[in-house]
Amino acid sequence: xxxxxxxxxxxxxxxxxxxxxxxxxxxxxxxxxxxxxxxxxxxxxxxxxxxxxxxxxxxxxxxxxxxxxxxxxxxxxxxxxxxxxxxxxxxxxxxxxxxxxxxxxxxxxxxxxxxxxxxxxxxxxxxxxxxxxxxxxxxxxxxxxxxxxxxxxxxxxxxxxxxxxxxxxxxxxxxxxxxxxxxxxxxxxxxxxxxxxxxxxxxxxxxxxxxxxxxxxxxx
Amino acid sequence: xxxxxxxxxxxxxxxxxxxxxxxxxxxxxxxxxxxxxxxxxxxxxxxxxxxxxxxxxxxxxxxxxxxxxxxxxxxxxxxxxxxxxxxxxxxxxxxxxxxxxxxxxxxxxxxxxxxxxxxxxxxxxxxxxxxxxxxxxxxxxxxxxxxxxxxxxxxxxxxxxxxxxxxxxxxxxxxxxxxxxxxxxxxxxxxxxxxxxxxxxxxxxxxxxxxxxxxxxxxxxxxxxxxxxxxxxxxxxxxxxxxxx
Numbered sequence: 001x002x003x004x005x006x007x008x009x010x011x012x013x014x015x016x017x018x019x020x021x022x023x024x025x026x027x028x029x030x031x032x033x034x035x036x037x038x039x040x041x042x043x044x045x046x047x048x049x050x051x052x053x054x055x056x057x058x059x060x061x062x063x064x065x066x067x068x069x070x071x072x073x074x075x076x077x078x079x080x081x082x083x084x085x086x087x088x089x090x091x092x093x094x095x096x097x098x099x100x101x102x103x104x105x106x107x108x109x110x111x112x113x114x115x116x117x118x119x120x121x122x123x124x125x126x127x128x129x130x131x132x133x134x135x136x137x138x139x140x141x142x143x144x145x146x147x148x149x150x151x152x153x154x155x156x157x158x159x160x161x162x163x164x165x166x167x168x169x170x171x172x173x174x175x176x177x178x179x180x181x182x183x184x185x186x187x188x189x190x191x192x193x194x195x196x197x198x199x200x201x202x203x204x205x206x207x208x209x210x211x212x213x214x215x216x217x218x219x220x
Numbered sequence: 221x222x223x224x225x226x227x228x229x230x231x232x233x234x235x236x237x238x239x240x241x242x243x244x245x246x247x248x249x250x251x252x253x254x255x256x257x258x259x260x261x262x263x264x265x266x267x268x269x270x271x272x273x274x275x276x277x278x279x280x281x282x283x284x285x286x287x288x289x290x291x292x293x294x295x296x297x298x299x300x301x302x303x304x305x306x307x308x309x310x311x312x313x314x315x316x317x318x319x320x321x322x323x324x325x326x327x328x329x330x331x332x333x334x335x336x337x338x339x340x341x342x343x344x345x346x347x348x349x350x351x352x353x354x355x356x357x358x359x360x361x362x363x364x365x366x367x368x369x370x371x372x373x374x375x376x377x378x379x380x381x382x383x384x385x386x387x388x389x390x391x392x393x394x395x396x397x398x399x400x401x402x403x404x405x406x407x408x409x410x411x412x413x414x415x416x417x418x419x420x421x422x423x424x425x426x427x428x429x430x431x432x433x434x435x436x437x438x439x440x441x442x443x444x445x446x447x448x449x450x451x452x453x454x455x456x457x458x459x460x461x462x463x464x465x
Binding site: 118126 | 271273296297299300301302303304306308310311312313314315323324327328329356358359372373376
């Protein structure tokens with residue numbers, strides 16, 4: 001491996017890293033919002049919306065992100081909507097992630113026993129108070145492992161962004177290999193940057209998981 | 221004596237299955253009514269109808285001159301005044317004992333945190349659990365959880381307290397510590413409707429005993445008469461099933 005080459009590639013990887021992190025985090029935040037709303041509608045059987053979101057979840061869970069990105073990137077302009085590749089990436093990740101987050105949060109909501117709702121309402125709490133102070137925190141605690149797993153999965157999924165010419169880590173590596181044939185250095189940097197991105201998130205995730213779950217389940 | 225709770229011709233059915241069939245009951249202020257009966261007779265369902273956790277098909281439940289079941293609008297307002305304690309405790313597992321107790325007073329009664337905490341600590345002290353105020357429910361024994369559940373219900377200043385088989389899930393040696401709390405509440409003159417299988421406790425705490433079987437009140441009376449001189453064969457048989465001689 002040539003250190004000179006590594007150093008000269010570094011700036012491109014760094015900017016690709018920040019692009020990937022930026023799109024990834026915004027996309028995941030979007031996914032989280034969609035997921036909470038969708039899980040809420042499905043769990044509480046909200047009129048029509050619950051059916052719409054059930055369809056949405058199945059559609060996006062059962063098609064690859066790459067296919068979804070192609071539809072957004074090449075399909076929307078045909079409808080007269082042209083949006084930037086970056087926005088496409090965020091939208092794609094948000095929609096895919098939303099379907100996964102929805103299922104993770106819904107499983108938590110369903111795992112909270114019905115008698116907790118009764119217990120809260122027997123204390124005079126109305127439906128909104130019961131949901132926000134009792135059901136949602138408990139459901140979130142139960143869902144945390146699944147949510148953390150989803151976050152890591154979604155960040156790795158950003159590697160298909162290169163297909164819509166976003167200059168993310170994967171794109172950068174492929175580009176550099178195509179230009180200079182320094183395969184070893186390019187791939188080494190690619191792996192390194194993914195680890196630099198994901199390892200802290202894994203660690204923060206498991207700390208968060210322990211912290212949140214400690215209340216209900218104790219240390220283990 | 222002034223009536224606080226009046227049930228008339230209460231009928232509850234799940235599809236074709238009639239669980240409660242025309243039950244009448246009046247509870248006066250300060251009275252302790254204990255309901256017993258075989259499993260599946262509808263006694264727990266009856267209790268749940270009293271604070272609107274179950275809807276009813278016929279009849280009415282009147283609380284302080286206000287019809288609360290079948291209810292119009294939000295039942296939350298009424299439930300503030302009718303506390304309930306469940307067999308399975310139902311503490312909120314993500315909150316400490318103290319947080320469990322002050323949540324509803326702060327959100328529903330809009331009590332100040334300081335006042336709610338002060339009141340909660342006094343109540344915890346009374347049931348001997350002051351040292352557990354910062355524990356999570358998973359760190360408590362069954363008996364401790366149930367004592368917390370009782371004082372949590374008291375935090376809402378209920379006019380009536382409904383206790384639904386509160387010792388049924390407990391180990392035998394923990395039953396006593398919970399029932400002692402209830403007996404003290406009775407001595408203070410709290411109005412309570414209690415469903416239980418603990419007959420000696422029932423005898424000690426009840427002003428009036430009710431025997432429900434097959435969805436109907438079969439017999440009722442003062443505890444002395446009820447236990448020592450039952451009138452109906454069904455109650456005799458039920459009471460005999462508890463003795464071993």
